[in-house]
Amino acid sequence: MVFDTPTLFLCVTIAGYAGSAILFAFQKVWKSRSRACSQSLVLWSAGLFVTGNGSVLIGLRGTIPDEFSIILANALIVLGTGLRRGGFAAFLGRPRFLGGYAAIALLWIALCFYPPFMNSFISRVNFMQVCLIGSCLWVIWMAFRQNPENLKSAKLLGVTNIIECAAYVWFVIHQNILLFPTFLSVFQQDFMTAYLVTILASIIMTMVLPACMVIERASHRFKEEALKDPLTGLSNRRAVLNEAEDWIGSLSERASEVSYTLVLFDLDDIAAIKKRFGPEMNDSVLQLFGRVLAEEFKPPAMIGRIEGETFIAILPDTNKEISFLTVQKTSRKFTNTFQDASNGKFGVSVCAGLVTATSDSPVERVMEAAYKGVSSAKRKGRAQIVAMDLAANGSLKQTLATGEFASLRRKAA
Numbered sequence: 001m002v003f004d005t006p007t008l009f010l011c012v013t014i015a016g017y018a019g020s021a022i023l024f025a026f027q028k029v030w031k032s033r034s035r036a037c038s039q040s041l042v043l044w045s046a047g048l049f050v051t052g053n054g055s056v057l058i059g060l061r062g063t064i065p066d067e068f069s070i071i072l073a074n075a076l077i078v079l080g081t082g083l084r085r086g087g088f089a090a091f092l093g094r095p096r097f098l099g100g101y102a103a104i105a106l107l108w109i110a111l112c113f114y115p116p117f118m119n120s121f122i123s124r125v126n127f128m129q130v131c132l133i134g135s136c137l138w139v140i141w142m143a144f145r146q147n148p149e150n151l152k153s154a155k156l157l158g159v160t161n162i163i164e165c166a167a168y169v170w171f172v173i174h175q176n177i178l179l180f181p182t183f184l185s186v187f188q189q190d191f192m193t194a195y196l197v198t199i200l201a202s203i204i205m206t207m208v209l210p211a212c213m214v215i216e217r218a219s220h221r222f223k224e225e226a227l228k229d230p231l232t233g234l235s236n237r238r239a240v241l242n243e244a245e246d247w248i249g250s251l252s253e254r255a256s257e258v259s260y261t262l263v264l265f266d267l268d269d270i271a272a273i274k275k276r277f278g279p280e281m282n283d284s285v286l287q288l289f290g291r292v293l294a295e296e297f298k299p300p301a302m303i304g305r306i307e308g309e310t311f312i313a314i315l316p317d318t319n320k321e322i323s324f325l326t327v328q329k330t331s332r333k334f335t336n337t338f339q340d341a342s343n344g345k346f347g348v349s350v351c352a353g354l355v356t357a358t359s360d361s362p363v364e365r366v367m368e369a370a371y372k373g374v375s376s377a378k379r380k381g382r383a384q385i386v387a388m389d390l391a392a393n394g395s396l397k398q399t400l401a402t403g404e405f406a407s408l409r410r411k412a413a
Contacts (some may be wrong), residue, residue, distance in 0.1 A: 005187055008196035014051030019207035020045045024209045037214045043087030044210045051080030071112045073107040074128055081135050088139055092146055121182055129172040136165035153212035160205045167198035232290030235304035243302045244314045244363045257358035261323035262317045264370040267309040268349045268382045289334050296330040320356040324387050327352050347384035357390040369396050
């Protein structure tokens with residue numbers, strides 16, 4: 001096959017139709033799509049189909065009336081471009097501005113009924129290319145500046161549009177310098193071949209990238225769900241421990257170890273609440289504690305729900321005394337908040353075990369020690385806190401308990 005301009009133009013047209021069919025089929029078979037993703041794929045598919053129709057009419061120029069090969073053809077290209085760009089905007093949750101593209105198409109039709117404009121090929125070329133360049137710039141802006149998920153496929157679409165925009169600029173510069181009188185005369189030029197190759201590559205990428213964006217977003221969400229506790233919205237055990245290990249790994253270049261505190265919270269008598277009031281109340285209690293924990297422990301603290309009624313907080317660069325005061329405050333705030341929510345009919349308390357260690361101590365080992373602190377606190381009664389130090393040789397030493405809170409607070413004051 002000889003890749004002359006007629007052949008390339010035919011390939012561009014066929015690619016548009018193929019892309020439309022592929023994206024529409026993908027929209028039907030991909031079950032994990034969200035509403036925004038579904039709307040995006042439908043708009044992309046419709047845009048490619050409408051643009052393909054416009055390309056067919058342009059390809060018939062000279063054999064059908066100008067009303068179809070010029071006026072209607074370019075109006076369809078404007079609308080198709082708007083649908084494709086609107087599909088990207090819908091995917092990102094941005095305004096689609098489809099009405100704006102419809103207005104541009106109507107303006108094009110109106111201008112074509114003005115003889116000086118209709119009879120000037122250079123005017124028509126400049127109008128269309130400016131519309132296409134502006135559309136590409138909008139996509140580039142969205143891909144790099146309005147992409148909160150930082151999707152790589154969306155950025156690649158932005159790069160594709162940079163190349164496509166360059167092709168439009170290349171075409172309009174050549175046309176304004178060489179001033180070809182008709183479309184058929186410019187169609188045979190060598191620069192038109194490079195232009196059509198670029199547009200064909202852009203359409204092929206357009207066939208692939210919308211589906212890639214949907215898949216990448218779903219992958220991100222699956223990953224987030226795998227690392228989140230579905231009841232409280234906090235990180236789960238795996239996520240918290242991974243984050244803590246990443247933090248410790250980032251300290252490898254420091255000359256000395258850094259201390260950190262790991263806290264395990266365990267709600268008192270949660271089983272009795274579930275038995276008396278049902279699982280809905282049990283879930284509400286856990287959700288309430290999750291909210292209190294998030295309010296009291298801000299980044300760089302790492303918090304999450306380990307299992308059942310057990311929660312975790314890891315406090316980097318924090319000493320035992322400050323950690324103890326923060327845990328005490330959190331425990332009291334939760335108890336008071338729950339009493340207010342239940343109009344004082346019943347209360348819930350929290351026991352906690354906290355362990356202070358240095359960054360050379362594995363997080364899993366420190367958490368095992370914190371479980372011992374929780375068990376010790378439970379033996380002491382309700383709303384108890386036990387603090388311990390983990391020595392380098394692995395030995396544990398209890399250094400602070402709830403009864404010593406008043407003297408600690410006086411020292412802090």
